[in-house]
Amino acid sequence: xxxxxxxxxxxxxxxxxxxxxxxxxxxxxxxxxxxxxxxxxxxxxxxxxxxxxxxxxxxxxxxxxxxxxxxxxxxxxxxxxxxxxxxxxxxxxxxxxxxxxxxxxxxxxxxxxxxxxxxxxxxxxxxxxxxxxxxxxxxxxxxxxxxxxxxxxxxxxxxxxxxxxxxxxxxxxxxxxxxxxxxxxxxxxxxxxxxxxxxxxxx
Amino acid sequence: xxxxxxxxxxxxxxxxxxxxxxxxxxxxxxxxxxxxxxxxxxxxxxxxxxxxxxxxxxxxxxxxxxxxxxxxxxxxxxxxxxxxxxxxxxxxxxxxxxxxxxxxxxxxxxxxxxxxxxxxxxxxxxxxxxxxxxxxxxxxxxxxxxxxxxxxxxxxxxxxxxxxxxxxxxxxxxxxxxxxxxxxxxxxxxxxxxxxxxxxxxxxxxxxxxxxxxxxxxxxxxxxxxxxxxxxxxxxxxxxxxxxxxxxxxxxxxxxxxxxxxxxxxxxxxxxxxxxxxxxxxxxxxxxxxxxxxxxxxxxxxxxxxxxxxxxxxxxxxxxx
Numbered sequence: 034x035x036x037x038x039x040x041x042x043x044x045x046x047x048x049x050x051x052x053x054x055x056x057x058x059x060x061x062x063x064x065x066x067x068x069x070x071x072x073x074x075x076x077x078x079x080x081x082x083x084x085x086x087x088x089x090x091x092x093x094x095x096x097x098x099x100x101x102x103x104x105x106x107x108x109x110x111x112x113x114x115x116x117x118x119x120x121x122x123x124x125x126x127x128x129x130x131x132x133x134x135x136x137x138x139x140x141x142x143x144x145x146x147x148x149x150x151x152x153x154x155x156x157x158x159x160x161x162x163x164x165x166x167x168x169x170x171x172x173x174x175x176x177x178x179x180x181x182x183x184x185x186x187x188x189x190x191x192x193x194x195x196x197x198x199x200x201x202x203x204x205x206x207x208x209x210x211x212x213x214x215x216x217x218x219x220x221x222x223x224x225x226x227x228x229x230x231x232x233x234x235x236x
Numbered sequence: 237x238x239x240x241x242x243x244x245x246x247x248x249x250x251x252x253x254x255x256x257x258x259x260x261x262x263x264x265x266x267x268x269x270x271x272x273x274x275x276x277x278x279x280x281x282x283x284x285x286x287x288x289x290x291x292x293x294x295x296x297x298x299x300x301x302x303x304x305x306x307x308x309x310x311x312x313x314x315x316x317x318x319x320x321x322x323x324x325x326x327x328x329x330x331x332x333x334x335x336x337x338x339x340x341x342x343x344x345x346x347x348x349x350x351x352x353x354x355x356x357x358x359x360x361x362x363x364x365x366x367x368x369x370x371x372x373x374x375x376x377x378x379x380x381x382x383x384x385x386x387x388x389x390x391x392x393x394x395x396x397x398x399x400x401x402x403x404x405x406x407x408x409x410x411x412x413x414x415x416x417x418x419x420x421x422x423x424x425x426x427x428x429x430x431x432x433x434x435x436x437x438x439x440x441x442x443x444x445x446x447x448x449x450x451x452x453x454x455x456x457x458x459x460x461x462x463x464x465x466x467x468x469x470x471x472x473x474x475x476x477x478x479x480x481x482x483x484x485x486x487x488x489x490x491x492x493x494x495x496x497x498x499x500x501x502x503x504x505x506x507x508x509x510x511x512x513x514x515x516x517x518x519x520x521x522x523x524x525x526x527x528x529x530x531x532x533x534x535x536x537x538x539x540x541x542x543x544x545x546x547x548x549x550x551x552x553x554x555x556x557x
Contacts, residue, residue, distance in 0.1 A: 081291035094301040225247035
């Protein structure tokens with residue numbers, strides 16, 4: 034569940050990251066590249082999970098790391114780099130999620146001439162299903178989960194994503210989202226309740 | 237602790253977000269209360285179901301994102317040109333096929349493509365000698381004395397396959413004859429072919445030709461062909477090749493004029509970024525306005541960033557007053 038976060042947390046604790054940041058602040062392009070490579074996998078996965086579109090995830094990646102590039106000189110080590118980076122990334126993702134809420138666009142399932150195709154289908158680790166009944170049940174569950182996730186507010190979605198999939202602590206999540214741990218707890222609770230009631234008979 | 241308050245703590249308990257004393261109290265309650273223990277089981281089942289809805293890691297997408305980012309920062313390679321395309325990819329593009337998401341068509345299309353490959357594999361190699369009058373795309377027939385292969389190579393493309401009930405099958409073929417011309421790239425006649433090929437319909441041929449022409453920009457005909465490709469070719473790969481070719485001519489007023497137009501009109505960010513690179517190799521106050529305009533209006537953040545940097549390097553203000 035928290036494999037990305039484990040990597041990111043490991044990186045956060047490494048003094049190596051601090052020296053990379055300082056070198057990158059001094060204009061060392063290689064150091065900047067190494068710094069990015071320490072975190073970018075979890076950033077991309079976060080964006081993919083939240084936005085369910087490789088194109089949008091790509092935009093988030095580009096925008097986030099360009100902002101990092103432009104503003105790295107102002108990073109003062111008063112919080113972890115991971116938290117600082119995730120403030121940027123979560124802001125961009127929240128903007129995207131809010132825009133989608135307004136536009137109601139880009140559903141995960143798109144209609145094609147060959148019937149409905151799940152845009153995420155090719156991006157998921159799915160074991161081959163030999164049992165058709167189980168496969169159908171899984172398909173229904175998947176759609177129900179997607180629906181439940183879409184019904185969350187962007188902030189609930191973000192807190193849930195960061196806690197459940199990225200394995201971050203709520204205190205840290207609050208810090209990233211500019212709110213308190215208590216507010217993050219409430220968000221997580223509401224998100225979980227909504228999903229449990231949406232998935233009712235499936236779980 | 238009653239069931240109501242434990243129910244509210246179950247998600248936080250599951251995620252290990254309770255204080256130690258709260259956790260102890262919830263655990264004690266769960267041991268005694270079957271209904272709350274079931275709720276806890278539901279929480280676990282929900283989490284397990286959600287675990288399976290996670291995007292898999294995307295090594296290809298990640299590699300593309302990294303290449304894009306570094307291109308944006310260094311103003312270097314474009315998104316599409318981040319990895320050099322091989323002849324196979326170019327060929328498939330040329331016949332308008334993208335395999336992304338169409339894996340199931342890969343084999344049949346590939347089979348037809350192999351047959352058709354002969355159409356597109358023309359290279360200026362080959363042995364054999366001969367004299368031949370060749371009609372280029374435009375202009376008078378050109379007496380051409382260069383190495384030629386036998387004109388008897390015939391290539392076929394399967395256009396249709398129609399089986400009937402008797403077990404027979406009718407296959408319609410389009411046949412074309414190939415002639416291979418070889419010569420030194422400095423040969424003016426070869427150059428004429430390349431210039432003509434730079435406006436051929438097949439984008440793979442255009443990419444290749446423009447790429448070869450870039451070493452011959454001392455000729456005004458070649459320069460004009462590259463400028464034409466840069467300003468008008470619908471394929472960004474061709475435009476990028478043309479830009480590469482024009483690198484040595486960054487001071488040429490005609491080239492600079494085209495670059496300024498491209499900056500404001502080209503829909504490909506990589507082309508715009510490389511045009512900026514080329515323009516700023518020569519200090520030119522008349523470009524300040526163009527760049528300032530771009531900083532305000534360009535839809536791509538990497539292009540805007542590059543403009544800002546270029547303006548700063550020119551000691552010009554980023555905004556207009």
